[in-house]
Amino acid sequence: MKRIIIFLILVMSVSLGTAQTDSLKIKERLEQLMDSSATYYEATNYSKSLELNVRIIEEAKKINDTGYLQSGFRYLGYDYLILQDTIQARESFERSQEYANLAQDSLGLGLTYMDLANLYGYSDNSINKALQYHDKSIAIFEKTKDSFNLSNAYLNTVLTLQEHERYDKSLKYLKKADQLKNQLSNSLKTSLENQWAIYYLHENNYKKVDYHLSKIFKDTLLQASKFELADSYLTYSLSLYGQKRYKEAYEYSVKYQNLYEETTEEYQNEESQKIAANFQVAEYKKNIERNELKNRLQAEIVRNQINWNKFLIVVAASSILLLILLYRMYKSKKDYVKSLTEKNIEYLTAKNESEQSTKAKTAFFSTVSHELRTPLYGVIGLSTILMDDPKLKSHQQDLKSLKFSADYLLALINDVLQINKIDSNTVIENNEVFNTRDFIKNIVSSFEYMRQQNKNNIHINIDDNVPEFVKGDATRLSQILMNLVGNACKFTENGDIYILLEASGLNDQKASIHFTIQDTGIGIPEEKQQSIFDEFSQVSSRHYTYQGTGLGLPIVQKLLALSGAEIHLSSKEGKGSTFFFTLDFEISNESLIVDPIIIIDDKQLKNKRILIVDDNRINQIVTKKILQKLEVTCSIANNGQEAVECARDNEYDLILMDINMPVKDGLEATKEIRLFNKQIPIIALTAVEVKEMRYKIYNAGLTDIIVKPYDITIFKRTILRNLQHTITDQSAIAKQLHI
Structure with missing residues (x-):
């Protein structure tokens, strides 16, 4: 049935040859009859289609027009084919072939060869004959450069070969049909x-x-x-x-x-x-x-009656075979569905176990993250405060080393958390507009201390054709470049590090940017260049004591895979390494949304009253010392319940609220405070993974988030921004910046 439908589509789509005629009226009538015949055929009204095709042949004989006779017998052949009278169909197609030869109509001859090929393609015993006719049809259309009908001929050949399970041979014609698919x-x-x-x-x-x-x-x-x-x-x-x-x-x-x-x-x-x-x-x-056949009319009637009886027998036999086939298909389907049901149960069981395992793993990492970040907040915060103390100027280098070590430990924690997010498919894509040149400069500036320690020079080379503003996942790109540049800084001493950006595939809307990170460091042995992207894999060197966790490059590879890109490596031991990749970005004509507070004026915080809510004494001391240095009046609450009481009994300009606390956590405390004070800005000061808690934090009524350990500049800027806006405005700004 599928083959018949395909043939029908082909019949309705090909152009029909016409011939000159002495009678314009008959020619017009023939055109109308052929259009009507095709319409009835397509509507499955085969009796009407057959009647019109008979009239086409009769009218064409009156003017002896071989072109219309060829088309009429061809259409009649498809009527017999759909009625499953293959003998009459073959005779009609052969008559169509005769008239195509008489008319010297190469198009009609090629189409008739295709019809005969399709007809013989039904039988296993006639497959070779079918392929011979396919070859004849293809040869004619190739010679006449008729790409439209040539594409149909290739597709018909594919149908014949695949119906007889000759899949290897069908590949040749599949490729040819695909080259001309626009003609289909x-x-x-x-x-x-x-x-x-x-x-x-x-x-x-x-x-x-x-x-x-x-x-x-x-x-x-x-x-x-x-x-x-x-x-x-x-x-x-x-x-x-x-x-x-x-x-x-x-x-x-x-x-x-x-x-x-x-x-x-x-x-x-x-x-x-x-x-x-x-x-x-x-x-x-x-x-x-x-x-x-006037003289044989009676004999023809008798023969037709016999054929009719045979047809009824064939229909009856076909019906029985169809019932048998349907029963076998039903039984096969039942067995197949049963098998799928069993496999589905196994799949759901495995899926539930996997989800439970992932949830447990995520909860574990979230807890570990909080417990490690909390003391790190104290170390980083106190070291930052002490670095600003002129009395400890002689210990500046020691304090910088202490802060660097704490920052490094924080980076390791973030690497472990990032691997966990990627493996659990919880990485969120965040497209935003950013300035490519400022972006690279910010990346480089974050490695200034390490650069000085290892006495390296970092060179930035951005081609002029790289767009200034692009739209993409800046956070993901930052993580990729931080790991690659960080590796270059760690494994290079007294050398050079190059960051190169080139653009290709430019148009008005998109650009492909090629990133290259090159160093003159220790390089990577050839035998290690595949395994270096495995988790916890490291390149050891007797000249370098730095090792790390071996997570940086696996994170880079996985983040690029999420963006549909790959990381490439070229390295020679002792000669340095080159990492490069390409990412696609949208070209943006938008200007960046600049933080409304560009210059931080510490005087704006003078005499402000801020309530610090934290259960950790070290955290209280760090936060209080930072604020007191800014001449802020501070109060301390050890848990959420004390925070509610302090907020009810006193007036504050702002509250810094920890999230995880005994007695009452920060979310519950905020909800209670909002019952009697809806205006005061409440900022979450937390060490928990923000993306996991973001919805709960804002839904509880907090207006912004500061993640511990934090950069003091960001800390001051966030507080100033919240003090300068009403709670309604601030909620909107906070969500734009964080969600």
Whole structure:
């Protein structure tokens, strides 16, 4: 049935040859008859189509027009083919071939060869003959450079070969049809994508199967017929099953079965149309042969009656075979569904276990993160305060080393958390507009201390064709470059580090930016260049004491994979290393949204009253000392309950609220404070992973977030911003900056 539908599409899509005629009226009538015949055929009104094709032949004989006779017999052949009278169909196509030769019509001859090839393609015993006719058809269209019909001929050859499971041989014609696919109608493009999918299914190339079927499912312009769509569902179900994606395979098998039952019902209705049409075949055949076989009219009637009886027998036998086939398909489907159900249960069990494991792992890392960041806040905060104390000027270098060590430990914690996020698929994409040149300068400035320690020079070279403003995931790019530049700084001494940016593939909307990080450090041995991207893998060197966790490069590789890119490495031991990758960005004409507080004026904080809520004594001391240095009046609350009481009994300009505390946590305390004070800014001062708590924090009524340990400049800027805006304005700003 699928082959017949494909042939129908081809019949309706090809151009028909015409011939000169002495009678303009007859020619116009013939054109109308042919258009009407095609319309009735497409509407499955085969009896009416057959009647009109008989009239076409009769009218064409009156003026002896071989072109219309060729087309009439060709159309009549398809009527017999749909009525499953292959003998009459073959005779009609052969008559069409005779008239095409008489008219010297290469187009008509090529189309008739294609018809005969399709006809013989039904039989296993005639496959070689079918392929011979396909070759003849292709040869004619190649000679005449008729790319439209040549694309149809290639697709027909693919259908014949795949129907007889000659998938290897079909690849040649699949490629040729694909080269001319723009010549195909949308319906035939669907068929081509389906044949590609079937080919790759038998090659067990499931990725390619899914690729071609996705075009059918997503592109509404392809206008897939129900038969084609049902085949697509079945092929996709088998592909998913082969990939052990049993749940999805089951879903598409159900889609296939539902659509199959629907199309089967339509096919049965179409069969009824065929049977009704066959009751009129004898009469039409008498009309077409009356002028040619007047002396044998009675014999022809008898022969038609015999043929009719044979047809009824064939219909009865076919019906029985169809019932047997449907029963076998039903039984096969039942077994298949049972198997899929069992696999689905196994999949759901494994999925639940995996989700529970992931949740436990995430909770563990969140707890560890909080417990490690809290003391680090004290170390980093106190070292920063002591560095500003003129009395300790002689210990400046020691304090810088202490702060650097604490910052390094914080970076290690962040690396472990980042790996956990990637593995648990919780990395959030955050597209924003940023200035490429300022962005790179900020990255480099963060390594100033390490650069001085190892006596390196960092060189920035950004091509002029790199857009100034682009839109993309700046956070992800920052993590990638921080790891790569950090590695270069760690493994290079008394050397040079180069950061190069080049743009390619430029247009008005997008640009591909090529990033290169090059150093003159110790390099990476060739045997280590593959394993260096494995987690916890390290390059050891007797000349360098620095080791690290071995997580930086795996993080880079995984973050780039999330962006559809790859990291590349070129290195020689003792000669340095070069890492490079390419990312696509949107070119933006927008100007950056600048933080409303550009210059920090410490005087604005003088005499402000701020309540510090924290259960950790060290944290209280650090925060209090930072604020007192700014001449802020500070009060301390040891837990959420004390914070509520202090806020009720005193007036404050701002509250710094820790989240995890005994007695009452920061979220509950904030909710209670909001019952009697809706205006005061309350900033979360927390060591928890912000992305996991963001919704809960803002939903509880807090207006902003500061993550411990923090940069003091960011700390002051956040406080000033909240003091200068009303709570309504501040909530909006906070969400723009953080969510």
